[in-house]
Amino acid sequence: xxxxxxxxxxxxxxxxxxxxxxxxxxxxxxxxxxxxxxxxxxxxxxxxxxxxxxxxxxxxxxxxxxxxxxxxxxxxxxxxxxxxxxxxxxxxxxxxxxxxxxxxxxxxxxxxxxxxxxxxxxxxxxxxxxxxxxxxxxxxxxxxxxxxxxxxxxxxxxxxxxxxxxxxxxxxxxxxxxxxxxxxxxxxxxxxxxxxxxxxxxxxxxxxxxxxxxxxxxxxxxxxxxxxxxxxxxxxxxxxxxxxxxxxxxxxxxxxxxxxxxxxxxxxxxxxxxxxxxxxxxxxxxxxxx
Amino acid sequence: xxxxxxxxxxxxxxxxxxxxxxxxxxxxxxxxxxxxxxxxxxxxxxxxxxxxxxxxxxxxxxxxxxxxxxxxxxxxxxxxxxxxxxxxxxxxxxxxxxxxxxxxxxxxxxxxxxxxxxxxxxxxxxxxxxxxxxxxxxxxxxxxxxxxxxxxxxxxxxxxxxxxxxxxxxxxxxxxxxxxxxxxxxxxxxxxxxxxxxxxxxxxxxxxxxxxxxxxxxxxxxxxxxxxxxxxxxxxxxxxxxxxxxxxxxxxxxxxxxxxxxxxxxxxxxxxxxxxxxxxxxxxxxxxxxxxxxxxxxxxxxxxxxxxxxxxxxxxxxxxxxxxxxxxxxxxxxxxxxxxxxxxxxxxxxxxxxxxxxxxxxxxxxxxxxxxxxxxxxxxxxxxxxxxxxxxxxxxxxxxxxxxxxxxxxxx
Numbered sequence: 001x002x003x004x005x006x007x008x009x010x011x012x013x014x015x016x017x018x019x020x021x022x023x024x025x026x027x028x029x030x031x032x033x034x035x036x037x038x039x040x041x042x043x044x045x046x047x048x049x050x051x052x053x054x055x056x057x058x059x060x061x062x063x064x065x066x067x068x069x070x071x072x073x074x075x076x077x078x079x080x081x082x083x084x085x086x087x088x089x090x091x092x093x094x095x096x097x098x099x100x101x102x103x104x105x106x107x108x109x110x111x112x113x114x115x116x117x118x119x120x121x122x123x124x125x126x127x128x129x130x131x132x133x134x135x136x137x138x139x140x141x142x143x144x145x146x147x148x149x150x151x152x153x154x155x156x157x158x159x160x161x162x163x164x165x166x167x168x169x170x171x172x173x174x175x176x177x178x179x180x181x182x183x184x185x186x187x188x189x190x191x192x193x194x195x196x197x198x199x200x201x202x203x204x205x206x207x208x209x210x211x212x213x214x215x216x217x218x219x220x221x222x223x224x225x226x227x228x229x230x231x232x233x234x235x236x237x238x239x240x241x242x243x244x245x246x247x248x249x250x251x252x253x254x255x256x257x258x259x260x261x262x263x264x265x266x267x268x269x270x271x272x273x274x275x276x277x278x279x280x281x282x283x284x285x286x287x288x289x290x
Numbered sequence: 291x292x293x294x295x296x297x298x299x300x301x302x303x304x305x306x307x308x309x310x311x312x313x314x315x316x317x318x319x320x321x322x323x324x325x326x327x328x329x330x331x332x333x334x335x336x337x338x339x340x341x342x343x344x345x346x347x348x349x350x351x352x353x354x355x356x357x358x359x360x361x362x363x364x365x366x367x368x369x370x371x372x373x374x375x376x377x378x379x380x381x382x383x384x385x386x387x388x389x390x391x392x393x394x395x396x397x398x399x400x401x402x403x404x405x406x407x408x409x410x411x412x413x414x415x416x417x418x419x420x421x422x423x424x425x426x427x428x429x430x431x432x433x434x435x436x437x438x439x440x441x442x443x444x445x446x447x448x449x450x451x452x453x454x455x456x457x458x459x460x461x462x463x464x465x466x467x468x469x470x471x472x473x474x475x476x477x478x479x480x481x482x483x484x485x486x487x488x489x490x491x492x493x494x495x496x497x498x499x500x501x502x503x504x505x506x507x508x509x510x511x512x513x514x515x516x517x518x519x520x521x522x523x524x525x526x527x528x529x530x531x532x533x534x535x536x537x538x539x540x541x542x543x544x545x546x547x548x549x550x551x552x553x554x555x556x557x558x559x560x561x562x563x564x565x566x567x568x569x570x571x572x573x574x575x576x577x578x579x580x581x582x583x584x585x586x587x588x589x590x591x592x593x594x595x596x597x598x599x600x601x602x603x604x605x606x607x608x609x610x611x612x613x614x615x616x617x618x619x620x621x622x623x624x625x626x627x628x629x630x631x632x633x634x635x636x637x638x639x640x641x642x643x644x645x646x647x648x649x650x651x652x653x654x655x656x657x658x659x660x661x662x663x664x665x666x667x668x669x670x671x672x673x674x675x676x677x678x679x680x681x682x683x684x685x686x687x688x689x690x691x692x693x694x695x696x697x698x699x700x701x702x
Contacts, residue, residue: 006527006528013521017518120345121343121541125576132552214517259524262510263511263512263513263521
C-alpha cells in the first residue's frame with residue numbers, strides 16, 4: 001500500500017487543496033488579527049463569491065481567472081461596506097455583538113442565495129479543467145497548479161501591503177494598539193472596514209480559483225470555513241504565515257487520511273487535530289502568547 | 291341562555307338544512323351530465339429529485355413521465371373515465387428521503403390517485419412507505435434496492451428490475467465476456483457510493499464475484515456528492531486491478547471516469563453495474579474519450595420496439611438526452627394509466643388491484659407483458675451495453691445485441 005509514488009501523489013494533491021484552504025484561512029485570520037472577531041459570515045461570503053464567479057462564466061462568458069480581477073475588488077467593496085455600515089455600527093463596540101451580527105449575516109446571505117438559486121449544485125465545464133501537468137510520477141490537474149501559484153502570489157501581495165504601504169502600517173498599528181493608533185490620527189473605523197474588505201477579497205479570489213474544479217450550491221462555502229477555522233487555530237490566531245503553513249498542512253493531512261481511511265471518513269482527522277491543538281497548544285504554531 | 295344569542299330558531303335551522311340537503315342532492319343528480327361534458331381531471335403525483343445531487347436524473351425522469359401524460363391527454367385522455375385528462379402534480383424530492391416524504395404528504399393532501407417516481411433507492415424506500423399509510427398506489431420508476439418490494443407493502447409496485455436480477459445478469463454476462471476473451475480479468479476493484487444503492491450493490495458483488503472466480507482487491511466507498519476523485523483513483527492505481535466496477539450516480543460516475551482518464555489509469559475493462567453515466571448519451575457526447583469502451587449492465591429500452599424508437603426521436607428532437615430515466619418513467623406512467631382505465635375510476639384500492647393483475651405490454655422496455663408478484667414485475671431485466679465509437683451499443687443479450695463486445699480495452 002505504501003508505495004512512494006502513491007504517497008507522493010497523495011501529498012501533492014493535499015498541498016494543492018491545502019493552498020485554497022490557506023487562502024480562505026488567510027482572510028479569516030486577517031480579520032481576527034485586527035478586529036479580534038471571528039467572522040462567521042466568512043463561509044457565506046465564499047459561497048456568494050462562488051456564485052459570482054459561476055454567473056460571470058455562465059452569463060458573461062468570463063473565465064474564472066479573468067473574473068477574479070473584477071470579483072476581488074467588488075468583494076473588497078462589499079466587505080468594506082458590510083463592516084463600515086452594518087457590522088461596526090450594530091456592534092456598539094461590544095465584541096460579543098459582532099459575533100452575533102456576523103452569524104446573522106451568514107444566515108441572511110445563505111438563505112438569500114438559497115432563495116435566489118435554489119439548492120441545486122452547479123458546476124462549470126472549462127476546456128482545461130482536466131488538463132494535467134506531470135510532476136515527477138504524478139499527474140496534477142492544471143487548475144490546481146494555477147490555484148497553488150495564485151495563492152502564494154496573493155499571500156505575497158498581502159504581505160507587501162501589510163509591510164510597506166501606509167494602509168498596511170495603519171492596519172498593524174490598529175491591531176497592536178487601537179487607542180494609540182486613534183490618538184495618532186488613524187481612523188479606526190476605516191481601518192477595520194479595509195481589513196474586513198481585504199479578508200473578503202481573499203475569499204473572493206479563493207472562490208474564483210475553486211470554481212473550475214469544484215461545485216457551488218448555497219452551502220458550498222461552509223465545508224471550507226470549518227476547515228479554515230481549524231487552520232487559524234492551528235497556525236495561530238492572526239498569523240499570516242501560520243495560516244499559509246497551517247493550510248498546506250491540513251490539506252496534506254486530509255488527503256492522506258482520505259486515502260487511508262476512505263472518502264467518507266477523510267475529514268475526521270482534521271477535527272481530531274483541531275481538538276488536540278486546542279488541548280495542548282491553544283495559541284497555535286505561530287500564535288503570540290495571549 | 292338568552293334567546294338573542296341564538297338568532298336562528300330551530301324551525302329556521304331545519305328549513306335551511308333541508309334546503310341545503312336538497313341542493314346537494316340536486317347537484318349530485320346533475321353531476322353525470324357535467325361529467326360527460328368535461329370529465330374531472332385525474333391528479334397523479336410525479337415525484338423526482340429535481341434539485342440537489344441527483345437533479346440531472348430527476349429532471350430526466352420528470353421529462354419521461356410528463357411526456358407520457360401529454361401523449362395520453364392529447365390522445366383523448368382516460369377513455370374509461372369519460373376522457374378525463376391526467377393532471378400531473380410535480381414534486382421535488384430534493385435528493386433526500388425526507389424531501390420525498392414531504393412531497394408524498396402534500397400529494398396525498400391534494401388527493402392524487404397514485405404516485406410515480408422516486409428515482410433513488412433511498413427516496414423510493416421512504417416515499418413508498420409514507421404512501422402506504424394512505425393506501426396510495428406508488429409505482430417505483432427506478433429504485434433498485436430489493437427491500438423496496440420485500441416489505442410487503444400492498445401499494446408499492448416496481449416496474450423495473452431490482453438488484454438481485456441485475457447483479458445476476460451482470461455477473462453471468464461478465465463471466466461470458468471474460469471467457470470469450472480468454473479470461474484476461476481476475477482482479478476487481480469496486481468503487482461505490484455509500485447510500486442504500488451503492489453499498490447494497492457492493493455487498494452483493496462482494497459475495498458473488500469470488501464465487502465466480504474473481505478476486506476483489508478493494509471496495510472503495512464514497513459519499514454523494516463527491517467532488518474530488520483523486521484519492522479514489524490513486525487507490526485504484528495502487529491496486530492495479532484488471533477490472534474496475536463503479537456503482538454510483540451520474541455526476542460522480544463522470545468525475546470518476548474523467549479522473550481515471552486524467553491520471554492515466556487504464557484497467558483492462560471498466561464494467562459498471564448500474565453505472566450512473568455508463569450508458570448515458572449525455573456522457574458519451576460530452577466526454578467521448580473518457581467514455582470509450584466503458585461497459586454497463588443497466589436499464590435499457592427495447593431497440594426493436596417502435597414505441598421506444600418513436601420516443602427516442604421525440605426526445606432528441608427536443609434536444610434532450612434519451613437516458614434510462616426517461617423511458618422508465620414514460621413506461622411507468624403508461625402502465626399506471628392502463629391500470630386506472632381498468633379500475634374505471636380513481637378509487638385507490640381499485641387501482642392497486644388493477645396494477646396487481648396488470649398484463650400491460652404497451653411500454654418501451656424489453657420486459658414483455660407486465661406481471662407483478664408481490665409488487666415486482668417478473669419480466670424486468672437489464673441489458674449490457676458498451677460505448678463504442680461515440681455511440682452506445684447493446685452487447686448482451688444476444689437476441690438484440692447490436693455489436694460485439696471489445697474486451698480487454700485496447701491500449702491507447
